[in-house]
Amino acid sequence: MKRKIDWSVILLLIAFGAVLVSSSCSSIKNVKYFTDIPDTAKEHMLANVVYVDPLIQPDDILSIYVQTVDPTATQVITLGNIQSSAVGSTTAGGTGSQTVNGYLVDKSGYIEMPVLGKLKVQGLTTEQARNLIRDKASRFYKDPSVNVRFANFRITVLGEVVKPATYVVANEKITILDALGLAGDLTIYGRRDNLLLIRTYDDGRRETVRLDLTKSDVLNSPYYYLRQNDYIYVEPLKAKVVSSDAIQNRNISIVTAIGASLISVLAILLSTNKL
Structure with missing residues (x-):
């Protein structure tokens, strides 16, 4: 007696494998920093960034x-x-x-x-x-x-990082890379080309800046060195949303497949009893 092949389960596995492969390729492509620096042993010189000492503000x-x-x-x-x-x-x-x-x-x-x-x-x-x-x-x-x-020089890192939190640092000369290092680096789903930095000045003004860590220009940016009470927000990649949806759809499909299989088994048992 030939066993009937459940093509729905096979198609489900193929689709799930395709999602994993596509998400892996997308992640690898988006996790690199400073992609414009040549991948060779040749020395690549960058301009010096002028460091500006932070000013003391009320509540410091x-x-x-x-x-x-x-x-x-x-x-x-x-x-x-x-x-x-x-x-x-x-x-x-x-x-x-x-x-x-x-x-x-x-x-x-x-x-x-x-x-x-x-x-x-x-x-x-x-x-x-x-x-x-x-x-x-x-x-x-x-x-x-x-x-x-x-004594309370603090910066906040939020979003797609390993350890989002407010960090109090002993050294006031801290860079955006130092801050991300404290936060455990970006997750694989963190968007590296569009970090948001929010800076508040002592007169109450707020400034927002977008930074691209895939380009070496960020190392020459006036925002490379952070100031007291700076906020850094790392956006998630679209791949995270797609991956979350894929996992949810996969779970639904698995439950559906299990349910269909149980119904098939029940139908076989009922037909056997009739015979």
């Missing part, structure tokens, strides 16, 4: 340390670095609420330090703020050494 937290020959003399200033919570931040150690120490810049752009008093730091770079604090501290201490840095 500054880590400030003043040191002299006598460490106890400036201890009161060091203790003035109050604890603040950077909610939703992420570091290499984990995700969640992170506590940072520093002086909070108030809405008027001032910090208030023990002994030194109230200082206007809004609009200054950390180097300019360091010089300002050193000049002020020189009135009370001999040859003070001052260190100033951002």
Whole structure:
């Protein structure tokens, strides 16, 4: 007795295989960075990007340390670095609420330090703020050494990345590649040719920029270096939507095929019983 071939199942498997092959080819084609750089051993020189120091804004937290020959003399200033919570931040150690120490810049752009008093730091770079604090501290201490840095320099990476989150970084000189590295890189479905960067300035203005990581020009872009509170959004490729739909349709087809097979088996059993 010849067994009847279920052509619907065979056609389903062929269609599913075609979807896998097409999606794989599409993914490989879209995951490369800097495709315009020659794939040879020859050195390819790029122009230098001018780095612009970020400016201090209200609600920034500054880590400030003043040191002299006598460490106890400036201890009161060091203790003035109050604890603040950077909610939703992420570091290499984990995700969640992170506590940072520093002086909070108030809405008027001032910090208030023990002994030194109230200082206007809004609009200054950390180097300019360091010089300002050193000049002020020189009135009370001999040859003070001052260190100033951002304690809550944060950037946010969302969309098709492995670890979307807000990241607090210790180094204010961070590039867009550094940020994507923190987020675990783009997923295979992340669109590399149209990243969205949203930047907010201290006067409240917002700027949106599209960046193409498949071209080396991004390395020369004025937006290559990120600023405080920058947002990066990675769009999904159309292939992800197609793949999701294919998986959903496959599941429906499999359920339908199983149901049809059960009905066929039931019909055979019923016909056998009649015989």
